[in-house]
Amino acid sequence: MNRLVELMPFIVLLPLLAGPVCALLPGRRLPWLLAVAAAAGAFIIAATTLAGVMDGTTLRYAFGNWPPPIGIEYRVDAANALVALLITGVATILLPWAAPTVDAEVPERQGVFYALFLIAMAGLLGITLTGDVFNVFVFLEISSLATYGLIAHGRDRRALLAAFRYLIMGTVGATFLLIGIAFLYILTGSLNMVDLAERLPGVSDSRALQVALGFIVVGLAIKLALFPLHHWLPNAYTYAPTLITAFLAATATKVALYVMLRVVFDVFGPAYSFAALPLASALMVLAIAGMFAGSWLAILQENLKRMLAYSSVAQVGYMVLGVSLVSVAGLGAAFLHLFNHGLMKAALFASVGIVAYQAGSVRIQDLQGIGRQMPWTLTAFALAGLSLIGVPPTAGFISKWVLISAALNAGQAWLVVLILITSLMALVYIARVVETAWLRPRPADAPAVNEAAWWLLAPVWLLVAANFYFGLDTRLTLGGATAAAEALAGGALGVGR
Numbered sequence: 001m002n003r004l005v006e007l008m009p010f011i012v013l014l015p016l017l018a019g020p021v022c023a024l025l026p027g028r029r030l031p032w033l034l035a036v037a038a039a040a041g042a043f044i045i046a047a048t049t050l051a052g053v054m055d056g057t058t059l060r061y062a063f064g065n066w067p068p069p070i071g072i073e074y075r076v077d078a079a080n081a082l083v084a085l086l087i088t089g090v091a092t093i094l095l096p097w098a099a100p101t102v103d104a105e106v107p108e109r110q111g112v113f114y115a116l117f118l119i120a121m122a123g124l125l126g127i128t129l130t131g132d133v134f135n136v137f138v139f140l141e142i143s144s145l146a147t148y149g150l151i152a153h154g155r156d157r158r159a160l161l162a163a164f165r166y167l168i169m170g171t172v173g174a175t176f177l178l179i180g181i182a183f184l185y186i187l188t189g190s191l192n193m194v195d196l197a198e199r200l201p202g203v204s205d206s207r208a209l210q211v212a213l214g215f216i217v218v219g220l221a222i223k224l225a226l227f228p229l230h231h232w233l234p235n236a237y238t239y240a241p242t243l244i245t246a247f248l249a250a251t252a253t254k255v256a257l258y259v260m261l262r263v264v265f266d267v268f269g270p271a272y273s274f275a276a277l278p279l280a281s282a283l284m285v286l287a288i289a290g291m292f293a294g295s296w297l298a299i300l301q302e303n304l305k306r307m308l309a310y311s312s313v314a315q316v317g318y319m320v321l322g323v324s325l326v327s328v329a330g331l332g333a334a335f336l337h338l339f340n341h342g343l344m345k346a347a348l349f350a351s352v353g354i355v356a357y358q359a360g361s362v363r364i365q366d367l368q369g370i371g372r373q374m375p376w377t378l379t380a381f382a383l384a385g386l387s388l389i390g391v392p393p394t395a396g397f398i399s400k401w402v403l404i405s406a407a408l409n410a411g412q413a414w415l416v417v418l419i420l421i422t423s424l425m426a427l428v429y430i431a432r433v434v435e436t437a438w439l440r441p442r443p444a445d446a447p448a449v450n451e452a453a454w455w456l457l458a459p460v461w462l463l464v465a466a467n468f469y470f471g472l473d474t475r476l477t478l479g480g481a482t483a484a485a486e487a488l489a490g491g492a493l494g495v496g497r
Contacts, residue, residue, distance in 0.1 A: 004052050007045050008061050008074055011084055012125045014042045015091075019118035023111050028103065031111040035118055036095045042125070043088035050081040054483055060131070068131065069192035075131030078483035082335065083128045083258045085480075086342045090250040091121050097350060097459035098243035101357050105241045106153050113153055117243070120146035124255045133181050133267070134191045136259055137174065140223070143255075144170045147248065151240040162235035169222055169232040176219030183212035196267050210276045216263055217279065223256035226320060227290030230313045237309035242353030245305060249312055249349050250342040257319055257338055261331065264323075265489040274326055284324035288418055290317030295425035299432075304352045304362040307429055308345065311388065314422060315341045321415065322403050328485045329406035336402050336481035340387070340395040340470065347384035347463035351377050354456055359449045364433060369442025371434075373449045378437045380460045385430035387467040390423045395470040398478065 018038035022031040053059060059076045062068060076084075095117075106113045123143025127136050148170070152163040185191055187208055188199040203209055218229075225233040233253075237245045264273045274280045294314030301307035315337070322334035354377045356362045359370060371378040387394035390401075400419060407415040451457075470477045 004049060005059050005061050008049055008059055008076060008129070009063075011042050011045050011049065011088065012074075012122050012129060014038045014045075015118040015125070016122035019115040019122065021115075022118060023115035025111050028099075028110045031114040032095070032099050032102070035114040036092070038118055039088060039091040039095050039121065042121075043085075043092040046081065046084040046088045049076055050078070050085050050480065053078050053081050054480065056483065056487065058487075069190045069195035072135060073131045073192070074129045075194070076129055077487040078480060079262070079335070079485075079487045080128045080258065082339060082480045082484050083254060084125055086254060086339050087121065087124050087128065087251045090247060090342060090346050091117075093459050093462060094243060094246055094346065094350065097456060098353075100453075100456060101242045101353050104357055105155050113150070113241075116146045116149045117247070119143075120150060121247075124251055127255050127259060131193050132191050133184065133193060133196065133263070137178050137181060140174055140177070143252075144174065147244075147252070150244045151236050153241050153244070154239040155241075156239045158235070159239035162239045166232045166236045169229075173219045173222030173229075176215045176222070178219075180212045180215035180219065183208050183215070187212070193262070193267050197269065200268060200272070204272055204276075209272075213264075213268055213273060213277060213279075217260065217277075220256050220260040220263070221286075224253050224260065224320075225256075225313060225316055227286055227293055227313055227317065230290070230294075230316075233313065234306055234309040237312070237349075238303060238306045242349065242356060246346050246349035246353060249308070250346040253312065253316055254338045254342055257316070257323075257334070261323065261334070261488055265331070270326060270489055280324050280326050283320050287317040287320035287324055288415075290314060291321070291418065291422040292425075295422050295429075298429045299425065301429075302364055304355070304364060304367075304433065305349070307364075307433075308348055308352065311426065311429070312341075312345060314426070315345075315388075317422075318399070318403060318419070321419075322406060325406050325410045325412065327406060327410055328482075328489060329402075329409050331489055332478075332481045332485035333399070333403040333406045335484045336478055337399040339477055339481065340399045340467075343463060343466050343470065344384050344387040344394075344396055347460060347467060348381060348388065350460045350463060351381040351384065354452045354460065355381075357456070358452055364436055366446075367433070367437050368440040368446070369437070370449055371437035372442070374451045376457050377452055377460070378434075380457070380464050381437075382430070382434050383464050384467060385426075385434070387471070389426045389430060393468060393471040395467045395477065398471055398474055402478065402481075 015038045022034050025031045061074045063072045120143050123139045126139030148163045148167045187203045222229045291314050294310050298307045298310040319334045319337050322330040387396035390396045404416050
C-alpha cells in the first residue's frame with residue numbers, strides 16, 4: 001500500500017512532465033510516441049490505484065512531508081479514482097488512433113499540440129486527485145488554458161472564435177469558483193477539503209457560507225455545461241480537432257461534475273447544501289430542461305459533431321438528475337452515467353472523426369449512402385448510438401436503468417416518463433444518421449469513399465466493445481459507481497438509500 005501511495009502522484013506527473021518534452025521534440029512521430037507512453041503509464045497507475053481503493057480505502061499523499069491542512073495533499077478514494085481511470089483510459093485509447101487525423105488537421109508544430117494535450121490531461125487529473133480546493137482552481141486553469149489552445153488548432157477559422165468564446169465563459173466560471181473558495185478561506189482559514197468539512201459546521205449560520213456555495217456551484221455548472229450555461233460547448237466540440245473533441249466530450253464535463261459532487265457532498269455536506277439553498281429543486285429543473293433542450297437541438301442539427309455536442313448537453317442532464325435525487329442511489333447513477341457516457345461519446349466522436357478523415361465532411365446530407373462504402377465505421381457509430389439511446393445490453397442501458405431505479409426509490413416515478421421520452425428523442429437523431437448513411441442511395445456525383453485502415457478502426461471498435469462489455473459485466477462500473485457514491489455521501493445520506 002505504501003508503494004501505491006508513492007506511485008499515486010505520477011498519475012499527474014507523467015503527462016505534466018512529458019508535455020514540455022513533447023514541445024521540444026522534432027517531427028511528428030516522436031511527440032506522438034511520448035504522448036502515448038505518458039498516457040499509458042498514467043493509465044496503468046490509475047487502474048492499480050482504483051483496485052486499491054474499491055474496498056473503501058482512502059489513499060493520502062502529503063507533498064514535501066508537510067501534513068495537511070498546512071501542506072497540500074492528494075487524497076484518492078473510489079470516487080476520484082474512477083474518474084482518473086476514465087481520463088487516462090480514454091487518452092490511452094484515443095492517442096494511438098489519432099495520429100493520422102492529427103496529421104491531416106494539425107500539419108505543423110505537432111510537438112506543441114501534443115504538449116498542450118498532455119498538459120490539459122494533467123490538469124484534469126490534478127483537479128480529480130487533489131485534496132485542496134485552491135489546487136482545484138489552479139489545475140482547472142492549467143487544463144483550461146491548454147484546452148483553449150487545442151481548440152484553436154482546428155482547421156476551420158471558426159475554431160478561433162470557438163476558443164475565444166470558451167475562454168470567456170471559462171474565465172467567468174473560474175472567477176465564480178475562485179470567489180467561492182476565497183469566501184471559504186476567509187470563514188475557516190483553511191483550503192484542505194477534509195479540514196473544511198470539519199470547520200464549516202462551526203460557521204453554518206453565516207450568510208457568507210451560502211454565498212460561497214452559490215458561487216462555487218454556478219462556476220462549476222458553467223464548466224459542466226449545465227443548461228442553460230452550455231453555450232460554449234457546441235462550437236468548441238464542432239470546430240476543435242477531432243482528437244480534442246473526442247477527449248473533451250469524454251472527460252472534461254465529467255471532471256467538472258465530479259468536483260461539484262465532491263464540494264457539495266463531501267465539503268459542505270448534503271445536510272447543509274440542500275437546506276441552505278434550494279439546490280435539489282434547481283438542479284432537477286435544469287437537468288430536465290437540459291435533457292429536453294439538448295435532445296431537441298440535436299435533432300435539428302445538420303453537422304454530426306454539432307449534433308453529438310448538443311447530445312452531450314442532454315446527457316449532462318441525466319447525470320445532474322441523479323444528483324438532484326439526493327440519495328446514494330441517485331449519486332451512484334450519476335457516477336455510473338459519468339463513466340459510461342465517457343465511453344459512448346469517445347466511440348461516437350472517434351467514428352465521426354474517421355468519417356471526417358476519409359470523406360472530408362461531417363454534414364449529415366453529405367453522408368448519403370456512405371454506410372455501404374464505410375460499413376465498419378458506420379456500424380461502430382450505430383452500435384455506440386444504441387448505447388447513447390439506452391438499448392440493452394449496452395452500458396447506456398445500465399446507466400438509465402439505475403437512474404430509473406433511483407427515481408422510483410425516491411418516490412419520483414414521474415421522472416421515469418421524462419427519461420423514456422428523451423431516450424426516444426435520442427433514437428430520432430441517431431436513426432436519422434443511420435437512415436441517411438445506409439438507406440439512401442449514394443449520389444452519382446458524390447466522390448467515392450474508402451473504408452478506413454484497420455489501425456484507425458481498432459480503437460473505435462475497442463470503445464464499442466467496452467460499451468457492450470460493461471452492459472453485461474457491471475462489476476467495475478456499477479461497483480465503482482456505488483463505491484464512489486458511498487465514499488462521498490454514504491455516511492451522510494445513509495448507505496443504500
